[in-house]
Amino acid sequence: MSGYGHHGGSYLESKGSFWTNVVDWATTVDHKKIGVMYLFAIMTMFFFGGMAAIAVRLELLEPVRPIQDAAGAIVGVKGQLFGSSDAVSLEAGNNMYNVLFTLHGAIMVFMVIVPSVPASIGNFVLPLMLGAKDVAFPKLNLLSWYIYVVGSIFAVCSIILGGVDTGWTFYTPYSSSSWLGQPKVVLMVLAAFILGFSSILTGLNFVVTVHKLRAPGMGWFDMPLFVWGIYSSAIIQVLATPVIGITLLLLAFERFTRIGIFDPALGGDPVLFQHFFWFYSHPVVYVMILPGMAIISELIGVHAHKKIFGYKAVAFASLGIAGVSFIVWGHHMFTSMSETASMIFSGLTFLVAIPTAVKVFNWIATLYKGSISINAPMLYALIFLFTFSIGGLTGLPLGTLSTDLHLHDTYFVVAHFHYVMMGGTIMAIIGGIHHWWPKMFGKTYNEKQAMIAAVIVFIGFNVTFFTQFFMGTRGMPRRYASYVDEMQIWHHISTGGSLILLVGFLWHLFVLVQSLVAGRKAEKNPWGGLTLEWLADSPPEEHNFPHEPLVTHGPYDYESAVPYHWDPKDYPVPAENLKAAGAH
Amino acid sequence: MHTPSDMTPLFSLADGFWTRTWLRHPASTEVGRETDFMFIWLWWFCVIWFVGLMILMVIFVIKYRRKPGTIAPPSSSHNTPLEIVWTVIPSLFLVWIFFKGFYGYIDKIVAPGHAIDMNLTAFKWGWQINYPNGSETPTTGRVGFREIPVFYMPAKTPVRLKMQSKDVLHAFWVPDFRIKQDVVPNRLMTVWFEADGPNEKTTTRHEVVSKDSPEGKKRPDLVALSGAAYTEHLVFCAEYCGTEHSEMAAFIRVVEPSVYEAWHTAIGTPSDPIELGKRLFKTKCASCHTDDGSSSTGPTWKDLYGKTETLKDGSQVLVDDAYILESIFEPGAKIVKGYEKQNMTSFRGLLNPSQVQGILEYMKSISVHAPKSETPTQ
Numbered sequence: 001m002s003g004y005g006h007h008g009g010s011y012l013e014s015k016g017s018f019w020t021n022v023v024d025w026a027t028t029v030d031h032k033k034i035g036v037m038y039l040f041a042i043m044t045m046f047f048f049g050g051m052a053a054i055a056v057r058l059e060l061l062e063p064v065r066p067i068q069d070a071a072g073a074i075v076g077v078k079g080q081l082f083g084s085s086d087a088v089s090l091e092a093g094n095n096m097y098n099v100l101f102t103l104h105g106a107i108m109v110f111m112v113i114v115p116s117v118p119a120s121i122g123n124f125v126l127p128l129m130l131g132a133k134d135v136a137f138p139k140l141n142l143l144s145w146y147i148y149v150v151g152s153i154f155a156v157c158s159i160i161l162g163g164v165d166t167g168w169t170f171y172t173p174y175s176s177s178s179w180l181g182q183p184k185v186v187l188m189v190l191a192a193f194i195l196g197f198s199s200i201l202t203g204l205n206f207v208v209t210v211h212k213l214r215a216p217g218m219g220w221f222d223m224p225l226f227v228w229g230i231y232s233s234a235i236i237q238v239l240a241t242p243v244i245g246i247t248l249l250l251l252a253f254e255r256f257t258r259i260g261i262f263d264p265a266l267g268g269d270p271v272l273f274q275h276f277f278w279f280y281s282h283p284v285v286y287v288m289i290l291p292g293m294a295i296i297s298e299l300i301g302v303h304a305h306k307k308i309f310g311y312k313a314v315a316f317a318s319l320g321i322a323g324v325s326f327i328v329w330g331h332h333m334f335t336s337m338s339e340t341a342s343m344i345f346s347g348l349t350f351l352v353a354i355p356t357a358v359k360v361f362n363w364i365a366t367l368y369k370g371s372i373s374i375n376a377p378m379l380y381a382l383i384f385l386f387t388f389s390i391g392g393l394t395g396l397p398l399g400t401l402s403t404d405l406h407l408h409d410t411y412f413v414v415a416h417f418h419y420v421m422m423g424g425t426i427m428a429i430i431g432g433i434h435h436w437w438p439k440m441f442g443k444t445y446n447e448k449q450a451m452i453a454a455v456i457v458f459i460g461f462n463v464t465f466f467t468q469f470f471m472g473t474r475g476m477p478r479r480y481a482s483y484v485d486e487m488q489i490w491h492h493i494s495t496g497g498s499l500i501l502l503v504g505f506l507w508h509l510f511v512l513v514q515s516l517v518a519g520r521k522a523e524k525n526p527w528g529g530l531t532l533e534w535l536a537d538s539p540p541e542e543h544n545f546p547h548e549p550l551v552t553h554g555p556y557d558y559e560s561a562v563p564y565h566w567d568p569k570d571y572p573v574p575a576e577n578l579k580a581a582g583a584h
Numbered sequence: 585m586h587t588p589s590d591m592t593p594l595f596s597l598a599d600g601f602w603t604r605t606w607l608r609h610p611a612s613t614e615v616g617r618e619t620d621f622m623f624i625w626l627w628w629f630c631v632i633w634f635v636g637l638m639i640l641m642v643i644f645v646i647k648y649r650r651k652p653g654t655i656a657p658p659s660s661s662h663n664t665p666l667e668i669v670w671t672v673i674p675s676l677f678l679v680w681i682f683f684k685g686f687y688g689y690i691d692k693i694v695a696p697g698h699a700i701d702m703n704l705t706a707f708k709w710g711w712q713i714n715y716p717n718g719s720e721t722p723t724t725g726r727v728g729f730r731e732i733p734v735f736y737m738p739a740k741t742p743v744r745l746k747m748q749s750k751d752v753l754h755a756f757w758v759p760d761f762r763i764k765q766d767v768v769p770n771r772l773m774t775v776w777f778e779a780d781g782p783n784e785k786t787t788t789r790h791e792v793v794s795k796d797s798p799e800g801k802k803r804p805d806l807v808a809l810s811g812a813a814y815t816e817h818l819v820f821c822a823e824y825c826g827t828e829h830s831e832m833a834a835f836i837r838v839v840e841p842s843v844y845e846a847w848h849t850a851i852g853t854p855s856d857p858i859e860l861g862k863r864l865f866k867t868k869c870a871s872c873h874t875d876d877g878s879s880s881t882g883p884t885w886k887d888l889y890g891k892t893e894t895l896k897d898g899s900q901v902l903v904d905d906a907y908i909l910e911s912i913f914e915p916g917a918k919i920v921k922g923y924e925k926q927n928m929t930s931f932r933g934l935l936n937p938s939q940v941q942g943i944l945e946y947m948k949s950i951s952v953h954a955p956k957s958e959t960p961t962q
């Protein structure tokens with residue numbers, strides 16, 4: 001059925017038998033179904049990545065050390081993940097740790113955080129917000145999901161073969177020195193290469209969708225800030241991702257032709273690899289965080305019922321961050337570059353701080369004189385402001401050259417990027433999932449339980465990672481399976497925090513599963529949003545809207561417009577405001 | 585560069601509760617303390633911004649919580665002067681932070697011209713330093729369960745390490761000095777430091793080892809260090825390099841320059857005088873003499889000791905200890921026929937007695953004329 005011009009059924013409606021439904025989902029070009037499939041796939045990978053993280057934390061409860069008998073002979077190894085009494089070699093203990101942290105990093109970066117917000121929530125919400133029936137290229141959208149799955153399968157194969165111990169950065173010559181002997185390194189690199197294409201196709205799709213499929217009446221500055229954020233990150237995805245593809249191809253080219261590019265043994269330059277790698281991977285940091293910021297703008301605007309303070313500043317800050325993100329990659333290499341290059345990159349790095357700070361100021365200013373409702377999504381927005389501010393501010397001693405020489409490659413860096421990536425993107429996506437959950441699945445969740453889980457996650461997160469700032473400044477390098485004794489107390493606190501974090505996430509999972517099984521039917525516009533997705537049904541019908549929607553007010557005109565489906569009695573907008581804005 | 589005492593009062597920020605909490609103790613180098621100051625300054629900068637923002641956030645959330653049946657009163661959603669102010673003020677701070685950080689960085693990166701050069705080699709998984717006389721440290725220490733090298737360094741003396749990697753990327757990090765530098769294969773990377781001397785608070789002392797004890801005879805380096813105070817600093821590899829990355833550590837022990845000098849000489853003095861003589865021959869004499877009988881600028885040392893030479897005035901001389909000593913310190917006194925035009929430099933003041941003894945023993949060891957009874961037995 002066309003669904004255009006009359007009410008169609010929900011997109012979640014069963015199409016018949018079980019297998020009919022499986023085929024229907026597997027061949028769907030509906031952005032909502034693809035978004036939900038992405039959400040499921042990404043959360044599965046998040047679970048595996050999280051388990052690897054817990055394993056890393058458990059391993060670090062004790063340094064890897066031999067256990068010696070009275071005669072001094074080594075009878076066992078302690079500080080290992082699996083059992084401490086059996087006589088496994090130190091080498092095996094160290095290698096196990098190296099595989100686990102690589103696994104955690106590679107999964108979380110390539111399979112979780114990079115695709116997370118755009119591919120799942122973005123896919124679902126972006127066309128709805130624009131008032132479109134779908135993304136610009138629905139079949140390409142499905143293809144990018146399959147590419148994501150194939151890429152993930154390659155990564156899983158490499159894990160089954162025994163894992164990779166190169167770190168997610170694949171720095172040469174370490175990664176290439178074991179290239180031929182280890183097909184699993186090839187598999188992991190290939191996985192990253194394939195996942196890159198998924199990223200490019202999604203980004204391309206969103207850029208075209210934003211340009212061509214906005215509803216009548218929606219100008220660029222009538223777009224919700226979520227769309228601005230996704231649009232900015234999509235541009236980075238399209239422009240930067242090919243570079244990592246080229247880099248990984250060059251790595252392969254070097255292996256097979258023996259022409260030196262990155263390998264010093266062949267006359268190549270390993271620092272060149274770092275340049276190429278970070279030329280992609282730094283902009284990608286903003287692919288990870290911009291969509292998170294985009295969600296936060298939405299959460300704060302909607303739950304404070306307030307126009308975002310400095311809308312244009314926030315929108316341009318997104319584009320500004322995207323632009324600057326291309327010229328700061330060198331700050332990952334202050335300890336391996338020339339003095340001049342370090343100076344230039346340090347200066348450019350501070351440029352990123354300005355639009356980022358402006359966004360935080362705008363969000364907090366938005367709260368001023370708002371009508372703030374505290375619920376799980378809003379709680380996550382506030383948690384984001386807390387953790388992301390710490391993440392941003394701790395970037396200062398890392399961008400400052402003199403202090404970076406001390407902090408580079410220590411736990412301070414680990415803590416910093418977890419505050420940005422996890423305290424930023426992951427907190428935002430959990431908030432976003434709760435915010436759009438009623439829209440996605442048409443069910444309400446237990447608000448109180450979700451808020452308890454949020455508090456547990458918040459406590460666990462800070463205990464785990466704030467500790468690591470102290471570890472770093474006090475002399476604990478990254479990627480160490482073993483450590484000096486005085487660090488043990490810090491590792492114990494951090495591991496304890498990670499277990500609290502695990503409890504929080506499982507609590508969330510329980511709340512969401514309970515919602516799917518036993519949740520009440522959700523309203524169409526539970527939060528009182530003014531963006532177009534709240535005009536649609538919950539869950540939306542197959543083609544989103546019965547009619548092409550007409551945009552008559554801005555996305556955050558809470559002073560002059562009554563939210564969709566709300567009774568004006570519950571939202572008493574003074575008559576003169578209504579008239580002035582000319583809204584419905 | 586300044587010492588902490590003549591810094592502005594602001595500098596006292598860098599040695600207090602927060603320095604000890606964040607950094608364990610103040611850095612052990614002058615430039616490191618500049619970094620400490622910068623870090624603690626940034627800490628307070630971040631605390632002020634963060635606490636300020638969070639207080640505002642909490643106040644707004646409490647004060648403007650939703651009251652059912654009402655909507656938010658109209659308020660400005662845009663304020664150009666305010667937005668300009670909160671863009672420009674942080675920017676000015678950032679400019680200051682950038683320059684301050686850059687100057688501190690240059691102090692850490694550019695070594696003074698009179699720094700002592702040493703060669704450092706990084707490999708999977710360890711560090712090696714070749715001291716100016718070519719020797720390596722004979723001492724190891726323990727961290728955890730592992731034996732790691734102990735590198736002695738002179739206090740209050742700039743030392744520059746010229747670093748190379750044999751295999752993959754490594755990074756040389758001394759947390760107490762606040763310096764870190766990647767070591768990249770096929771490139772010469774440098775790092776330098778000027779460590780504080782051992783002081784009463786932080787030092788331990790070496791065991792006393794007498795010159796005549798059995799250990800002292802075997803290890804002249806321990807005799808040189810006997811009873812000397814030292815301060816110890818850990819060295820870590822900070823760039824991931826594989827299986828034993830976390831075991832790739834070393835100690836730096838800072839001792840008084842005079843102790844370092846004695847130790848440096850001692851490690852250049854193998855207990856076997858023949859070995860010492862051979863090494864000195866290679867580093868100091870081989871440009872003019874040979875030890876295999878081939879001809880060169882000066883007479884070959886092969887079968888020289890105990891031989892009778894004819895001098896340029898026709899007289900004869902037995903090459904014995906006395907003659908060799910004279911030739912080293914006063915080369916022009918008795919010149920062998922055929923080498924009249926050569927003008928050897930006097931080594932007076934450049935060789936100590938044990939080194940001279942080493943040269944004598946080496947010459948005896950390669951000469952058929954040398955009396956066997958005089959061959960050292962130790």
